[in-house]
Amino acid sequence: EAGVAQSPRYKIIEKRQSVAFWCNPISGHATLYWYQQILGQGPKLLIQFQNNGVVDDSQLPKDRFSAERLKGVDSTLKIQPAKLEDSAVYLCASSGRMGAYNEQFFGPGTRLTVL
Amino acid sequence: AQSVAQPEDQVNVAEGNPLTVKCTYSVSGNPYLFWYVQYPNRGLQFLLKYITGDNLVKGSYGFEAEFNKSQTSFHLKKPSALVSDSALYFCAVRETQAGTALIFGKGTTLSVSS
Numbered sequence: 001e002a003g004v005a006q007s008p009r010y011k012i013i014e015k016r017q018s019v020a021f022w023c024n025p026i027s028g029h030a031t032l033y034w035y036q037q038i039l040g041q042g043p044k045l046l047i048q049f050q051n052n053g054v055v056d057d058s059q060l061p062k063d064r065f066s067a068e069r070l071k072g073v074d075s076t077l078k079i080q081p082a083k084l085e086d087s088a089v090y091l092c093a094s095s096g097r098m099g100a101y102n103e104q105f106f107g108p109g110t111r112l113t114v115l
Numbered sequence: 116a117q118s119v120a121q122p123e124d125q126v127n128v129a130e131g132n133p134l135t136v137k138c139t140y141s142v143s144g145n146p147y148l149f150w151y152v153q154y155p156n157r158g159l160q161f162l163l164k165y166i167t168g169d170n171l172v173k174g175s176y177g178f179e180a181e182f183n184k185s186q187t188s189f190h191l192k193k194p195s196a197l198v199s200d201s202a203l204y205f206c207a208v209r210e211t212q213a214g215t216a217l218i219f220g221k222g223t224t225l226s227v228s229s
Binding site: 043056 | 119149151156158159160161164166205207209211216217219220221
């Protein structure tokens with residue numbers, strides 16, 4: 001079974017520029033998550049989708065971050081404008097069911113550097 | 116509020132020796148507990164989870180973890196470490212009620228020497 005795909009793997013931008021990340025979850029997985037992992041810290045949930053609806057976006061900085069999952073399959077996370085503190089690895093994960101006991105499957109991540 | 120603590124930034128063990136990576140948690144209700152491993156330039160991989168039942172949970176690659184409700188701990192263990200076990204390990208907790216997020220610890224780097 002193919003895993004969670006993410007692109008690009010690396011991105012370097014100047015502050016105040018915009019950037020977008022793409023994620024394709026495991027086929028058939030209805031739940032999709034975006035996490036931010038700052039160096040030296042554990043991943044922090046940004047947003048959770050169930051199909052194409054948002055379940056939890058309480059920690060998403062909505063003044064600059066946005067995410068969508070229009071057809072309930074792949075998803076895009078955007079940052080506009082980027083700040084220095086947005087430098088991190090952005091991880092996408094998916095889960096076959098929404099139950100809290102289900103493990104999540106993670107993609108390789110996108111490493112963002114903001115200069 | 117939920118929280119997870121991994122008190123050790125790094126754990127060093129010799130190959131063939133037993134290893135323990137510590138994790139304690141805080142939730143208001145009953146927890147679901149997970150361990151993930153992260154290799155360089157790769158995403159997190161699921162190792163094992165505690166949902167209910169037997170306090171000793173067995174997972175991938177020979178790892179196991181013991182749930183201790185009184186000590187609110189979920190330590191990761193392996194009887195005999197391999198050099199290939201060297202990686203970054205994350206403990207995570209989620210409350211059993213629906214709609215709660217998975218909260219990760221800051222991670223512990225395991226280094227196994229030959």
